[in-house]
Amino acid sequence: MGMALLEVRDLSVVFRRRGEEPTIAVDNISFDVEPGQTVGLVGESGCGKSVTSLAIMGLLPSRGAEVSGSVTFEGKELLGLSQRQLDERRGRDLGMVFQDPLSSLNPVVPIGVQIAEVLERHRKLSRKDANAEAAELLNRVGIPDPNRRLDEYPHQLSGGMRQRALIAIALACRPRLLIADEPTTALDVTIQAQILSLLAELVSGTDTALIMITHDLGVVAGLCDEVNVMYGGRIVERAQRHALFAEPRHPYTHGLLASIPRLDAPRGEKLVPIRGSVVDNIAWSRGCAFAPRCPNQLEQCWTDPPELVEDRGGMLRCHNPVEVAPLAAEGAR
Template identity: 65%
Template sequence: MALLSVDELTVTFGARGRESKAVDGVSFDVDQGQVVGLVGESGCGKSVTSLALMGLLPDKGVKLGGRADFDGNNLLTMSRRELRDMRGSQMAMIFQDPLSSLNPVVPIGIQVTEILQRHRGLKGEAARKEAAHLLDRVGIPDPARRLKEYPHQLSGGMRQRALIAMAVACAPRLLIADEPTTALDVTIQAQILELLKELVDEEGTALLMITHDLGVVAGLCDQVNVLYAGKVVESADRHELFAHPMHPYAHGLLESIPRLDAPRGEPLKPIRGSINDRIAWAEGCAFAPRCDYYTMECLTGTPALTEPAAAGHQVRCVNPVREPVEIATLDAGDATVTAHGGKNA
């Protein structure tokens, strides 16, 4: 059985009559040692999903629906007390902005040992030692000195490492990373992604990766879920998804981003309109107003998740795209041949 199994999760904000569904029936599984990606643009509900799983949404004005089973227990119906015991020890979260998620007036050391005290009962010297070991583990040089420093004294990459150290302090079985590298520079991003990969490989931690960056997904995630307007529109293994994106949105996204390794000079192929141009899922496909392939059939209720081509490749579209991404195939072909040649040489 999957470690985390999310089934038809819905999150509704607002009072009666003026409700808006931020997450609209999202289902996915995360297995032990697996990296699962939730990808989408701003407003697609990816961060709200993670907050709902961690029980970090406010009680008032929020309605949760569906199930989220972590190890057989539904996270959504757990008491605050139970959740508090879970968070930090069983599941932990890494946030986007490391500066605003660390307490600015408390030294790093105290923030790390706090978790060790709460969940592992470590105190005094033992806790300090363990904290230093954790900072060392995530690649912070001179951990003993860093423990005494305040968040503003660390660089952005170092802060994110400290946050990761706090998240892995109790060897959680599930890590949720919400845009962990968005605020960082590319060279630092590469370091952090490498660290996350290591943690997953060595500790067998399950990782739920929330990001808008398809490049990050391509290098890290085993299974990818593409979200649009609160629903999963495509879900597949990463190789399958990048080779044959079938939902027009996923397909369009891959065609619209400039690639470092693609031939230059061609105009990009953007997706029309913006996320505001959408219809309610109840009336049809929310993506239809921006879609190049839409037919009248798209306006007759919510399309179901189906597996039109390969097993395990789910698409929520009545009219899925059959041709592969143009730029990507052209280039992937090139790259594979040259990589092969390069290795033989």
């Protein structure tokens, strides 16, 4: 495959606070993103997905957050760059779309100025050229009447249009890597589908790679080539999209899939939640963090931390993986 666009190696993020135990938010994760590829980072709240993306972008606060490991983009190390050097890359090579489109737009600046700002900054366009380009970008993300919208403020746009505008801003300089951090969480279901297909359309056919951060396996199913499932700051399973859905190996992935409501389930059947919550975790240094919530737990899981090993073409971190497909499991219950 040649050299990956983005190589994340042993990335760890530890939050230290005076008088408190340090919190390990991201624990030694490694993954690659090839040009044009869409990679999913999936997991529930607090598993370290967003912190991973902020660490890649260099947006974590310099005080309190300790980042170690290595993040190389096109062979160049990103960690340890100065803010000034990072500013040259962010927005131009690396773009990011945030979760809440309303709070991610500046409420007192018209949309057009916010798009033009990036173009003037990185592509050194004149104000006039930048405005024309901004209208073109709004048109490309499917906002009707773009010239009028340029003068409007974020509160005058609907949720879906705001997210489209954010995507337009993130893609303004044609970055080679786009990180989308839960881009559809704050939107209506109908709009979610539109935004996802827009993202898919914008990255397919270009060599822009996309890291999709989500807790929603539905999003993953529609968009990602490769999926990393995170739990407690570590990657617990990595698989190609189809393999993951057909044959989830880690009990956590299996639980996530089983907890999705199904239209074709018999009437009155109860949903299968994953027991407990993230607060039940034990430390990875002691054993498997998921063990307290795991239906497949063994004695070994509490004392012996599992390693991430190759498994059926993917990667897996589990002592006692699930052997049956989710549909079969549904039937057995």
